[in-house]
Amino acid sequence: MSLLERLNEDMKQAMKNKEKEKLSVIRLLKAALQNEAIKLGKQELSEDEELTVLSREVKQRKDSLLEFENAGREDLAEKVRTEITYVEIYMPKQLSEDEVRQIVKETIEEVNASSKADMGKVMSALMPKVKGKADGSLVSKLVQQLLS
Numbered sequence: 197m198s199l200l201e202r203l204n205e206d207m208k209q210a211m212k213n214k215e216k217e218k219l220s221v222i223r224l225l226k227a228a229l230q231n232e233a234i235k236l237g238k239q240e241l242s243e244d245e246e247l248t249v250l251s252r253e254v255k256q257r258k259d260s261l262l263e264f265e266n267a268g269r270e271d272l273a274e275k276v277r278t279e280i281t282y283v284e285i286y287m288p289k290q291l292s293e294d295e296v297r298q299i300v301k302e303t304i305e306e307v308n309a310s311s312k313a314d315m316g317k318v319m320s321a322l323m324p325k326v327k328g329k330a331d332g333s334l335v336s337k338l339v340q341q342l343l344s
Contacts, residue, residue: 199246221282247328291330300338
């Protein structure tokens with residue numbers, strides 16, 4: 197079942213259960229996926245492209261959450277936290293920090309990196325392996341730690 201089919205099924209269920217917030221998030225995700233397909237001139241997105249859109253949606257919401265928390269707007273922060281949980285339902289299972297650390301170590305060995313100057317080389321080899329499964333800032337932080 198493709199992501200759009202799954203979203204359609206969940207949207208019907210959310211309507212039946214009168215879950216307004218979940219329905220709103222599902223509609224936003226569907227729109228984001230359809231807009232991406234139009235932008236790329238495709239009928240259907242590949243799994244990788246869908247993952248890119250979902251990752252972007254989660255990142256936007258996490259950025260908003262940070263801003264709302266800094267501004268003391270707990271009401272808006274709580275709404276965004278709920279949205280993040282709904283979006284993450286459609287994301288692949290996230291890797292633990294230890295799993296990411298292991299992948300980073302293996303990648304550093306693969307590309308024979310030895311200093312922070314090699315960070316770009318490591319990140320370009322690493323990101324396809326963890327795309328959608330780990331937060332980019334965590335990956336970047338671990339690469340910096342292990343290269344220094």
